[in-house]
Amino acid sequence: MSQSPATTPPSPADAPAYNPRNYLNAEAGIRSWLLTRDHKRIGIMFLALTTLFFFVGGLFALLVRIELLTPGPTIMSAMTYNRMFTLHGVVMIFLFMIPAIPGIFGNFFLPIMLGARDVAFPRLNLLSLYLYVIGAGIALYGMIHGGTDTGWTFYAPYSTTTITKVVPVLLGAFVLGFSSIVTGLNFIVTAHTLRAPGITWMRMPLFVWSIYATSIIQILATPVLGITLLMVAVEHAFGFGIFDPARGGDPILFQHMFWFYSHPAVYIMVLPAMAVISEVICAAAHKNIFGYKAVAFSSLGIAFVGFFTWGHHLFTSGQSTLDAGIFGVLSMFVGIFTAIKVFNWTATLYKGSVAFTAWFAYFCGFLFFLVFGGMTGIALATVSLDVHWQDTYFVVAHFHFIMVGATIMAWLAALHYWWPKMFGRMYPERWGLVGAVTIVFGFNATFIPQFLLGNYGMPRRYYSYPERFWPLNVASTLGATLLGFGFLLILIYFLWSLKYGRVASANPWGSRGYEWGTLSPPPPENFIGQPVYPSPPHDYTEGSVQSGDPHAAEVTHAA
Numbered sequence: 001m002s003q004s005p006a007t008t009p010p011s012p013a014d015a016p017a018y019n020p021r022n023y024l025n026a027e028a029g030i031r032s033w034l035l036t037r038d039h040k041r042i043g044i045m046f047l048a049l050t051t052l053f054f055f056v057g058g059l060f061a062l063l064v065r066i067e068l069l070t071p072g073p074t075i076m077s078a079m080t081y082n083r084m085f086t087l088h089g090v091v092m093i094f095l096f097m098i099p100a101i102p103g104i105f106g107n108f109f110l111p112i113m114l115g116a117r118d119v120a121f122p123r124l125n126l127l128s129l130y131l132y133v134i135g136a137g138i139a140l141y142g143m144i145h146g147g148t149d150t151g152w153t154f155y156a157p158y159s160t161t162t163i164t165k166v167v168p169v170l171l172g173a174f175v176l177g178f179s180s181i182v183t184g185l186n187f188i189v190t191a192h193t194l195r196a197p198g199i200t201w202m203r204m205p206l207f208v209w210s211i212y213a214t215s216i217i218q219i220l221a222t223p224v225l226g227i228t229l230l231m232v233a234v235e236h237a238f239g240f241g242i243f244d245p246a247r248g249g250d251p252i253l254f255q256h257m258f259w260f261y262s263h264p265a266v267y268i269m270v271l272p273a274m275a276v277i278s279e280v281i282c283a284a285a286h287k288n289i290f291g292y293k294a295v296a297f298s299s300l301g302i303a304f305v306g307f308f309t310w311g312h313h314l315f316t317s318g319q320s321t322l323d324a325g326i327f328g329v330l331s332m333f334v335g336i337f338t339a340i341k342v343f344n345w346t347a348t349l350y351k352g353s354v355a356f357t358a359w360f361a362y363f364c365g366f367l368f369f370l371v372f373g374g375m376t377g378i379a380l381a382t383v384s385l386d387v388h389w390q391d392t393y394f395v396v397a398h399f400h401f402i403m404v405g406a407t408i409m410a411w412l413a414a415l416h417y418w419w420p421k422m423f424g425r426m427y428p429e430r431w432g433l434v435g436a437v438t439i440v441f442g443f444n445a446t447f448i449p450q451f452l453l454g455n456y457g458m459p460r461r462y463y464s465y466p467e468r469f470w471p472l473n474v475a476s477t478l479g480a481t482l483l484g485f486g487f488l489l490i491l492i493y494f495l496w497s498l499k500y501g502r503v504a505s506a507n508p509w510g511s512r513g514y515e516w517g518t519l520s521p522p523p524p525e526n527f528i529g530q531p532v533y534p535s536p537p538h539d540y541t542e543g544s545v546q547s548g549d550p551h552a553a554e555v556t557h558a559a
């Protein structure tokens with residue numbers, strides 16, 4: 001028990017309800033949004049834009065799956081199919097997965113969790129949103145005017161000679177990279193300089209630790225991608241011989257440069273998911289995290305080791321046996337750091353009083369998919385196995401388990417958990433559970449067949465296949481359809497709740513995360529008065545309370 005204040009902390013029931021003067025209505029008009037420097041409004045705009053692109057990418061995915069419904073041609077030509085899966089990958093990775101959690105929840109909650117009024121560079125923050133819009137616009141131009149057929153990996157030399165519109169797509173991704181770098185820079189400086197008194201490094205919410213680790217990767221790896229994409233564009237436009245052997249270039253150089261970014265990039269996608277989960281798990285169990293330091297430092301460990309594993313994408317590209325062995329072993333280290341987190345999250349649940357909310361259901365989905373996807377990653381990093389699975393549907397299933405399975409579950413957990421704080425409204429809990437079950441079921445039905453298909457030898461990126469692969473492809477397409485319905489359902493009830501949802505109290509889940517101390521939705525300046533932090537985040541011992549709203553502050557001062 002901590003030194004308990006004279007009064008008891010506010011219970012969810014007596015916490016103040018809907019905050020009438022909040023960041024959403026403090027200023028009105030489209031101009032006030034377009035020129036805002038409020039990190040919360042920027043987060044909301046990222047929410048709207050990334051969700052839009054999520055559905056665009058999802059539409060491409062459904063078209064790909066419908067084409068694969070029958071062994072021969074179904075609804076499109078081979079060339080259209082190549083464009084479809086490329087656009088699906090490009091949109092999902094560059095316009096959704098990479099910006100989503102940092103852009104939405106990092107922007108919205110990182111400053112609030114640190115007791116800061118905004119990020120360190122609010123104008124740069126707005127710039128990162130505009131860079132995102134410009135990058136998306138350029139890529140979209142390429143997609144509408146013919147699209148491209150290289151796959152999201154833009155492998156040379158094909159990408160330097162294809163007749164499709166690869167250059168605008170490359171330039172779009174190049175600009176998007178700057179958006180990512182600027183966001184990362186802002187978060188790092190914010191964590192270093194704007195922590196409120198009382199929030200030491202070892203009291204920083206775990207969400208911030210993991211976003212911090214992500215930001216390091218964003219800053220160090222993204223420039224390499226930028227250079228690589230620019231080199232492909234220059235080679236395509238002006239015929240320089242950088243990667244194309246016919247012009248004296250080296251295609252393996254491209255693979256090294258591409259994966260030097262793109263393997264760490266998978267951690268740009270999964271570390272923010274881990275950030276969310278570390279918050280959600282404490283609130284679900286009503287317990288503080290088991291092993292705070294281990295969870296915090298394993299994020300940095302993943303960020304660090306992630307820079308030394310890219311060679312596992314080149315096992316079959318003529319790599320020497322020694323190199324392959326070294327990259328294989330280094331890849332396993334990522335598994336160790338991930339396992340540290342998984343064990344600590346699970347231990348946090350032990351003896352917790354768990355309420356089975358929709359966001360807890362997504363946590364369960366996350367844990368299953370991360371462990372399953374991670375184990376198949378370890379298997380792929382074993383050279384002898386990878387030689388069999390490389391470029392098959394097994395790889396497709398592996399990375400979807402991590403990216404869709406783990407990261408999208410965490411994104412959905414975050415949306416449900418923080419929705420009341422962001423909008424001051426509750427979503428309908430029962431529909432939330434229906435949505436979660438649909439998603440988890442649909443996901444398994446889509447991707448488990450793909451593991452089997454890959455293992456039986458079905459290659460990725462082909463639009464037709466032998467008849468013996470038919471049944472499993474039908475199963476996968478049915479699963480994807482179910483998944484599509486699940487996402488539509490979630491979209492509908494969230495939009496519904498904005499107008500008709502029950503008004504949320506400041507802290508409907510009784511969470512002790514720092515961000516729950518302020519009002520719902522938060523005022524433009526985040527807090528009324530200077531917030532005080534007498535205890536670590538998620539301290540569920542009697543009487544510990546963080547302030548930020550007048551009600552809680554009263555309690556703290558009474559101590």
Ligand code: HEM
Pocket residue numbers: 153266267269270312313331332333334335373374376377378379380381382386389390391395398399402403
């Ligand atoms: C934790 C998040 C992870 C994400 C987001 C992720 C994502 C991906 C992606 C996108 C690909 C396919 C790239 C492509 O060719 O298009 C891939 C392949 C691969 N992943 Fe992962 N992965 C993760 C974890 C792991 C882990 C933990 C390992 C090993 C310890 C691993 C090992 C591999 C290997 C060896 C391949 C290449 C397989 C091949 O092309 O033959 N991955 N991963």
Ligand SMILES: [Cu+2]
Pocket residue numbers: 262263266309310312313
């Ligand atoms: Cu990798």
